[in-house]
Amino acid sequence: MTSHQRRTSHRSGTGHRRRTGRRRALIGGLSALGLTGAAVVTSTLLAPAGAATGAWPRATGSEPVATTIEVSGTYDGGLKRFHGTGALGSDGQDESQKPVFVLKDGAVLKNVILGTPAADGVHCLGSCTLRNVWWENVGEDAATFKGTSPQSVYTVHGGGAKGASDKVFQFNGAGKLVVTRFQVSDFGKLVRSCGNCKKQYPRSIILNDVDVTAPGTSIVGVNANYGDTAALRNVRIHGDAKKKIEPCVRFTGNSTGKEPKKTGAGPDGTTCRYSAGDLSYE
Template sequence: MKPSVIVPLLAAVLSTQTITAMAIDNGRYAIISRHSGLALDVDGNSTADGANVVQWEYTGDENQQFNVTNLGNGYYTIRPVHSDKSLDVWEWSTEPGGEIRQWQFSGGYNQQWAIDNAGNGYHTISSRHSGLPLDVWTWSTANGGDIRQWSSTGAVNQQWRFQPVDGGDDGDDGGSGSNPGGPVGKGSSCESTGSRFVPETIVVNGGTFDGQCQTFNASSALGDGGQSEGQDPVFRLENGATLKNVIIGQNGADGIHVYNGGTLENILWMDVGEDAMTVKSEGNVTVRNIEGYNGSDKFLQVNASTNLTVSNCVVDNMGKFLRQNGGTGFEINVTVDNCDISNMSEGIFRTDSYSSTAHISNSRLRNAGRVCIGNWASCTSSGLSNF
């Protein structure tokens, strides 16, 4: 090949590498699966060579944090903070299904990774050695699900969000979600992957329902999304069920009902109906990474004894953030942490029960009214700021 041809081709290659290298800024990240909402994790917090890489619910521990460094050649190193080793294609495999583990950093091609924008704030992570992307093995949604390499499919189990541990900008402007912070920051990371019509309440009895960030639009048979009592919920959770990765559309009806405890994770209410969520019977309820807008009355309603924990939320334009059923004396214990709450016409917490407690911490408020309204046994706050 003539030199005059080599030079333009080389320039084109360098240009492509430069674009790829800009996909992620150098920094420390949690790496979250689009498919499962779980974080990349070195199993058992191990610091040993050969420790397996899995997915796990994000805890903030350093075995779920990774120093990502641009090598300047179109590839990155991805190194677990707790061990300072490296993500490694085990035994230099080039086969689909090859394992991903951690190993002492050597700089080999099996420890170099291409990070490419997949759109909507997500990226693929592909081995320089094999050319294969990281993949949530067998589409697992469970803690401990294996991470391997597999032929590129473009599916969501091969897409990852790089969330800065400090909640800052991840350097990607490709997504326009309601809150690009996702499972580590505040609010929901969901951007609609399609719409689903809901003619009758979806019941989740135990186990997990993963909505894959679809938008669920209630029919008029459930209600009109106004403030009339007696509307039906879009989802009904029973017996410790988990609901995650869901967008509730413009007709919110009566949102989500929880019976006998449950977990809500990564939920967006585009337009809160009668209530966003109602605790309907006794049981512990955990709610995290939620986001909701435009509810005339309550965001959260509690109609039974519960320990309710809410974290990483964004809630705007409601009457109240939380209301215990009026005129009742049963005990609820509410803990709210790391939330942005704005434009509450009345306030944050309201009860008539002398036995109930509430605490809000590490949160930002704007035009949020009184924190405590009513006859709480204890209602306290710490680490609040304005925004």
């Protein structure tokens, strides 16, 4: 599906008082991340965490990427739009695609917009932090987390993704994934713990202060047989009055490459950790 064929979702507006409260909260959060001055104004007015606003940042420039950018330390993209070209010039579902960015253990990627084509987005080889990163049209996956240490922590704070025909975040490695103040729309799955990787691990997923806008299939998918856990808090679901989007789906994963089997969905207190009060439909 090409970028101009992607479905678009219109989100309903909210009252002035609610928007103001979110904006003040976001300013505080961005300041804590070192985004001040004009960056705060741009991110606050154009890209708050709540999908109810439907606002995205405006790119400050455009940069074609023909070879994967390797990041160690901190890479600040200045809200430029990065898009693949040449060998990275695909937005399909080919599993062999290379990423636009690859982050080494402990790296930070911030203030980046991934345009079209986005190839395989971002790969984290160990613990990593994605701050204010936006995917305008997800290619294969938006980000893949591949660390092998159970102490690995992958943090996604702010930003958003849309136009993902399948997964947004692919969790292949070990450790914990924490997604906060994120928005997603027109997607298949927001987070999926790998169901058939050759090497499997128990994985922990925490989603907090997240806005989800239909159409979508599921928010998180986990492998109950490997001890995965998924905690959902403050998740707002937009445009899904019939509640077709499944918040948490349980699978029996494998390491043989076979398609994993779905075994259930909904809160169970063990694998899918949330209650009805942790979700709201707007």
